[in-house]
Amino acid sequence: MASFLxxxxxxxxxxxxxxxLRETAADGTVDIDAEVARLQAKSDKALRDTYARLTPWQKTQVARHGERPHFLTYVAxxxxxxMPLAGDRAFGDDQAILGGFAQFRGQRVMVIGHEKGDDTASRLRHNFGMGKPEGYRKAIRLMQLADRFGLPVVTLVDTSGAFxxxxxxxxxxxxxxxxxxEQCLALGVPMVAAIVGEGGSGGAIALAAGNKVLMFEHAVYSVISPEGCASILWRTAxxxxxxxxxxxxxxxxxxxxGIIDTIVPEPLGGAHRDPALAIATLGDAIGDALDExxxxxxxxxxxxxxxxxxxxGRL
Known part of the structure; x- marks a missing residue:
């Protein structure tokens, strides 16, 4: 069960x-089916009503939910x-930005994205998805490879910002x-970018300047985090x-x-409540964009x- 915000x-x-109720009636001596059904219907309605009117700040919290699918989940x-490729050929390998050759529905592509990790150890290893210079230089190298071999580029963006x-x-x-x-803009092959969680600052746009920009329904995309903006404007987060x-x-x-092209719907209650459905829906949206x-x-x-x-920005 997903943790609650x-x-x-x-x-x-x-x-x-x-x-x-279920725990109390575990021995089967009490019939609780009717009461459970009533409470479940009430819970489902509350979930629908809540997610139909989320504020931008609440959407930010959903986008940051630790149980949302991450890059490696989408790749799988x-x-x-x-076939992951490592290193920027200059300094080292950054685990916050991953990428490599793959096949998407029978088509060879280059897939690149931010990986936040899904537990304490992996989050530390992947630096919470905050890319370092060697990560972005690795992305440049992979995009250049894709260009050389005529492969479309698919990027999955999920970062609070560059490190x-x-x-x-x-x-x-x-x-x-x-x-x-600059490399995104210079590509001679199709590029589809998907904002799957947080799209924070330059750390996001560096992998998102594509021909088609998709965005999950409850994802966020901004030039700075809300906390950072508040700290600058009001001196308090x-x-x-x-x-x-x-x-x-x-x-x-x-x-x-006009900043993004397509809103990708999420399962009721966010992608973390039904990752398989979220992944399938994103796959269809990427497929449609590549076909176009x-x-x-x-x-x-x-x-x-x-x-x-x-x-x-034009008026």
Whole structure:
């Protein structure tokens, strides 16, 4: 069972009552089916009502849920024959950004993305999905390989932002992010980017400047985290909810602004409640995007990408 977020407390209480009933009647001497069905229907309705009116800050919490599928989960569910490639050929290998050759529904592709990890040990190993310069330089190398061999690029974006440590800055974090963004825009092959959780700052756009940008229904995508924005504007992270509202971080807002192309629906209650369905739905959306892009020559792909991003922000 998925863990509950703060705003899901009424749903958690109902589920707790259901669990207590089942435990009490474990020996089968009491018929609780009718009461469990009534409480379950009430819980399902509460879940539907809650997720129909999520605020931007609540969507941010859903996007950060620790049980949402991550890069390696999507790769296992959507791609065959994944062959990971390591290192930037300059400094080292960054485990926050992974990628390699794979097959997607019979088509050879290059898949790249952020991996946050799913427990304490793996989160530390993958640095919570916060890429370092060598990670973005690895991504550049893989995109160049894809371009050389004529393979579409699929990226899965899920990061709170690039790693802000002193060592990363010393190794040229800003330059690496800029070069990675530049490489996305320069690709002569189709590029489909999917925001599957958090799309934070330059750390996200460095892997998301594609021909088609997909975004999960409850994902978020912004130039800075709500807490960071609130700390700058109000000198306190307590205003994060207000910042999230003002920043237009949700898929629905960004679709209206022309920043993303497609909103990918999530299972009721978020991708973490039914990862298999979320993965399958994302796979269909990626497949549709690739079908639309396949057949275009490199000049057309670059021009379309250029026009797409230059049009953003125009009145």
């Amino acid at each position: 703060d705003f899901e407390k009424p749903i958690a209480d109902l589920q707790g009552r259901i669990d207590e 569910g959507l791609f065959d024959g994944f 802000p440590g002193v060592q990363a800055e010393e190794r040229g974090q800003a330059e690496a992010i800029a070069r990675s963004t 307590d205003k994060a909810a207000d910042a999230a509202e003002a920043m237009k971080v949700t898929a629905q807002d960004l679709k209206g602004l 892009l396949n057949g275009h020559d490199s000049k057309q792909l670059r021009q379309a990408r250029r026009e797409k991003f230059l049009a953003m």
